Amino acid sequence: MTETTADHRDSYPPSAEFAAAANADASLYRAAADDRDAFWAEQAERLHWHRKWDRVLDWSDAPVAKWFVGGELNVAYNCVDRHVLDGHGDQVAIHWEGEPGDSRDITYRQLLDEVSQAANYLTELGLEAGDRVAIYMPMVPEAIVSMLACARLGLTHSVVFAGFSPTALRQRVDDARARLVITTDGQWRRGKSAPLKEAVDEALYAHGDVPHSVEHVLVVRRTNVEVPWTEGRDLWWHETVAQASTEHEAQPFDAEHPLFILYTSGTTGKPKGILHTSGGYLTQTSYTHHYVFDHKPGQDVYWCTADIGWVTGHSYIVYGPLSNRATQVVYEGTPNFPDEHRHWQIVEKYGVTIYYTAPTLVRTFMKWGREIPAAHDLSSIRLLGSVGEPINPEAWRWYREVVGANTAPIVDTWWQTETGAIMISPLPGVTAAKPGAAMTPLPGISAQVVDEEGKPVQRGETEANGYLVLDQPWPSMLRGIWGDMERYKATYWERYAEQGWYFAGDGAKLDADGDLWVLGRVDDVMNVSGHRISTAEVESALVGHSGVAEAAVVGASDATTGQGIVAFVILTAEAKDTGEALIDELKAEVAREISPIAKPREIHVVPELPKTRSGKIMRRLLRDVAEGRELGDTSTLVDPNVFEAIRASRA
Ligand code: ATP
Ligand code: MG
Numbered sequence: 001m002t003e004t005t006a007d008h009r010d011s012y013p014p015s016a017e018f019a020a021a022a023n024a025d026a027s028l029y030r031a032a033a034d035d036r037d038a039f040w041a042e043q044a045e046r047l048h049w050h051r052k053w054d055r056v057l058d059w060s061d062a063p064v065a066k067w068f069v070g071g072e073l074n075v076a077y078n079c080v081d082r083h084v085l086d087g088h089g090d091q092v093a094i095h096w097e098g099e100p101g102d103s104r105d106i107t108y109r110q111l112l113d114e115v116s117q118a119a120n121y122l123t124e125l126g127l128e129a130g131d132r133v134a135i136y137m138p139m140v141p142e143a144i145v146s147m148l149a150c151a152r153l154g155l156t157h158s159v160v161f162a163g164f165s166p167t168a169l170r171q172r173v174d175d176a177r178a179r180l181v182i183t184t185d186g187q188w189r190r191g192k193s194a195p196l197k198e199a200v201d202e203a204l205y206a207h208g209d210v211p212h213s214v215e216h217v218l219v220v221r222r223t224n225v226e227v228p229w230t231e232g233r234d235l236w237w238h239e240t241v242a243q244a245s246t247e248h249e250a251q252p253f254d255a256e257h258p259l260f261i262l263y264t265s266g267t268t269g270k271p272k273g274i275l276h277t278s279g280g281y282l283t284q285t286s287y288t289h290h291y292v293f294d295h296k297p298g299q300d301v302y303w304c305t306a307d308i309g310w311v312t313g314h315s316y317i318v319y320g321p322l323s324n325r326a327t328q329v330v331y332e333g334t335p336n337f338p339d340e341h342r343h344w345q346i347v348e349k350y351g352v353t354i355y356y357t358a359p360t361l362v363r364t365f366m367k368w369g370r371e372i373p374a375a376h377d378l379s380s381i382r383l384l385g386s387v388g389e390p391i392n393p394e395a396w397r398w399y400r401e402v403v404g405a406n407t408a409p410i411v412d413t414w415w416q417t418e419t420g421a422i423m424i425s426p427l428p429g430v431t432a433a434k435p436g437a438a439m440t441p442l443p444g445i446s447a448q449v450v451d452e453e454g455k456p457v458q459r460g461e462t463e464a465n466g467y468l469v470l471d472q473p474w475p476s477m478l479r480g481i482w483g484d485m486e487r488y489k490a491t492y493w494e495r496y497a498e499q500g501w502y503f504a505g506d507g508a509k510l511d512a513d514g515d516l517w518v519l520g521r522v523d524d525v526m527n528v529s530g531h532r533i534s535t536a537e538v539e540s541a542l543v544g545h546s547g548v549a550e551a552a553v554v555g556a557s558d559a560t561t562g563q564g565i566v567a568f569v570i571l572t573a574e575a576k577d578t579g580e581a582l583i584d585e586l587k588a589e590v591a592r593e594i595s596p597i598a599k600p601r602e603i604h605v606v607p608e609l610p611k612t613r614s615g616k617i618m619r620r621l622l623r624d625v626a627e628g629r630e631l632g633d634t635s636t637l638v639d640p641n642v643f644e645a646i647r648a649s650r651a
Contacts, residue, residue, distance in 0.1 A: 022429025032443035050252030067280030076152035079322035099333030116248035118149035129154030161309025186223035193223035255279030273482035280475030289320030356385035360615035392540035396435035420476030526555030547575030564601035
């Protein structure tokens with residue numbers, strides 16, 4: 001194990017070597033500033049269009065945008081066929097790694113065959129462009145094949161995370177009125193098969209009534225468990241899709257043809273069915289994947305650790321990377337099966353060069369200890385990415401030092417299910433990144449940090465009173481909430497209706513250099529004795545203490561201060577729980593790092609935190625606990641049992 005020296009700068013400029021070979025350079029910002037529409041038209045040229053657009057943007061029906069008006073393309077053709085036609089059929093598209101240790105390499109030609117088979121069979125089932133298909137599958141290749149087959153036929157997919165309950169599936173199937181559900185017999189969970197087809201049946205027969213929209217359930221064999229079966233409705237993939245012809249010609253669809261519906265994580269409320277369309281979405285996912293990850297087709301081995309049930313899996317496993325002819329790793333299982341070495345073994349096995357994950361996992365790796373990654377040759381890694389929540393500087397530095405050999409640039413990418421693609425991020429090779437900052441909007445994207453009235457906040461303002469707004473439409477923006485345009489307008493466009501800005505729901509600040517820091521949800525900003533304090537900053541201070549692995553902070557109503565800060569912390573493996581002494585130390589740490597006003601009123605040591613599938617902390621539920629209320633919507637919570645332990649800690 002080589003000793004790395006701690007590197008504690010405030011800002012990390014790119015090396016000359018990296019910059020020289022980078023896809024991006026500063027001229028992109030200038031080009032986009034000169035003429036936004038022309039800039040986006042140029043990015044759209046990355047794709048194959050069956051028919052070129054007449055107009056780049058039509059914003060006359062705001063807040064519903066039309067991008068690349070009159071253009072026609074096929075999203076799946078762009079992600080698969082054209083690479084084969086360009087002579088790259090033998091390039092591996094997916095290094096698939098199954099949880100039990102089985103693996104499969106799938107070339108672009110094989111992917112084309114499988115997508116064509118699925119498209120032929122879905123057509124045989126009578127599905128037509130515009131119909132909805134629910135996909136409830138673990139991370140098996142057929143899940144990606146299913147998404148692409150839908151895209152190829154103009155079917156709108158709605159991927160539902162396979163960890164969700166039958167109730168959550170049922171709500172989504174009903175909301176979208178899906179005609180088909182694609183699933184697997186079971187899914188691997190730490191060496192055991194968890195039933196999945198059974199969960200589909202439970203969803204479809206819930207409350208004794210069968211949803212009239214679902215005509216068929218298509219089932220992929222994965223874990224070989226017995227499944228309940230309804231003759232006529234249920235179909236085995238291997239008896240149908242796998243027998244279909246591999247010849248299929250992709251038809252063009254309008255640039256605004258619906259591509260998918262995806263429900264948000266639900267960290268701030270009931271999940272919203274976000275609608276995305278084709279041309280603009282694919283343009284921006286392709287563009288961002290190319291520049292933000294500095295992706296070089298045919299050279300890089302890219303790995304995004306997200307699940308396809310999350311928007312990151314849609315944009316940065318399926319559509320962005322495949323449109324850019326990536327060779328990527330897709331892993332089915334959890335990071336600690338059979339043990340905590342799994343991710344690093346996979347990195348070594350495939351020579352992963354670009355690794356994209358969430359801060360929650362980085363903190364988990366920290367908790368497991370640096371000797372684990374240090375036991376592996378990670379020298380292939382040249383770029384690291386982060387998404388999902390603000391990454392605290394402590395985790396950022398650890399990530400760069402331990403996983404990135406003190407050299408790999410980190411891209412901290414801010415975006416949402418609603419934005420469809422990355423919006424704010426450093427550009428590798430150009431930006432001198434600061435640990436914890438999302439830095440600046442990408443070329444072609446325009447954002448501001450404003451106060452309640454919409455006035456720009458001052459640079460260097462320390463109080464957490466800034467709101468992140470997007471003041472110009474962007475190609476991959478959502479086109480609405482499925483079936484609820486009123487909620488779409490009310491949620492995102494009412495707050496700054498006068499200015500016509502998109503309200504992201506996140507708090508943010510600009511530092512003295514004008515760089516942007518995302519501070520977490522506006523709903524999560526606390527008000528203590530009239531001071532606005534961000535949960536992210538208090539959490540970051542707590543995690544800065546060597547004994548704390550993870551922290552979640554909420555504001556609970558307080559008779560004297562308005563709100564009082566309540567913190568829940570998970571300790572590291574090495575930490576000694578000295579009870580009150582430790583709590584006092586942690587309170588002092590926050591007071592020192594931020595201000596005595598930010599000192600938590602209560603700190604509870606807990607074994608787990610309530611999280612969504614994408615690893616986000618459900619603060620609204622912790623607030624319910626802190627204020628002694630009934631829990632709100634828990635349908636997107638990974639493990640509802642965590643609350644027993646959390647309640648016990650407060651007893
Ligand atoms: P809901 O909208 O239903 O409450 P959600 O917002 O958690 O759910 P997502 O779309 O998965 O659903 O998450 C987007 C949010 O994640 C952003 O609004 C932001 O709060 C957070 N986020 C994502 N990436 C970053 C980042 N790099 N830095 C800071 N925050 C981030
Ligand atoms: Mg959100």
